Amino acid sequence: MINNINDGMSDSKRRSLTTYNHITYLLYILSYFTAGLLWIVPIFMNYAKRRDADGIWLATHFDWQIKTFWYSIVWFVIGVLIVTFALGGFGVGMFADSGNIAIVSVLLASVGFIIMGFTFIWHLYRIVRGWIALTDGRPVP
Numbered sequence: 001m002i003n004n005i006n007d008g009m010s011d012s013k014r015r016s017l018t019t020y021n022h023i024t025y026l027l028y029i030l031s032y033f034t035a036g037l038l039w040i041v042p043i044f045m046n047y048a049k050r051r052d053a054d055g056i057w058l059a060t061h062f063d064w065q066i067k068t069f070w071y072s073i074v075w076f077v078i079g080v081l082i083v084t085f086a087l088g089g090f091g092v093g094m095f096a097d098s099g100n101i102a103i104v105s106v107l108l109a110s111v112g113f114i115i116m117g118f119t120f121i122w123h124l125y126r127i128v129r130g131w132i133a134l135t136d137g138r139p140v141p
Contacts, residue, residue: 009056017053018134020045021061025131028065032124043069060139061130068126075119082112 024042031038046062046069053059086108133140 013052014056014058017049017056017058020049021058021065021134022131024065025127025134028068028123028127029131039069057137057139060141061134064126064130064140068123068130072119072123075122076116079112079114079116079119082115083109084112086112 024045027038027042027045031042042065046065050059050062050066053062086105088105130140
């Protein structure tokens with residue numbers, strides 16, 4: 001159970017962890033403008049300080065960001081694998097002069113791109129939702 005009032009943590013430590021979380025949320029947002037190069041930095045930061053927030057509402061933000069990162073990776077990779085498989089089928093269909101294989105491959109590639117698009121939107125939603133909750137001083141579910 002997370003206790004907000006008597007958690008035994010000093011105000012300066014709580015403020016420090018809050019600022020730390022603001023920085024990690026910011027890095028996730030900035031990663032969209034750096035072709036994902038900054039995406040790995042906040043996950044290491046979250047793992048490094050996660051235990052410092054045990055027992056207080058800020059722990060939910062560390063867990064939220066960690067889960068967001070890993071679920072995003074898994075779903076994005078699934079989308080990439082589907083697209084890769086489909087484009088391979090498209091190439092085979094073109095060389096074999098089979099219109100049916102090519103059509104199915106394009107449809108399958110579309111499914112992969114849709115998964116990647118939804119993952120992108122879901123990731124951005126989770127970062128914005130978490131950052132708003134942090135700004136309001138609330139835990140995330």
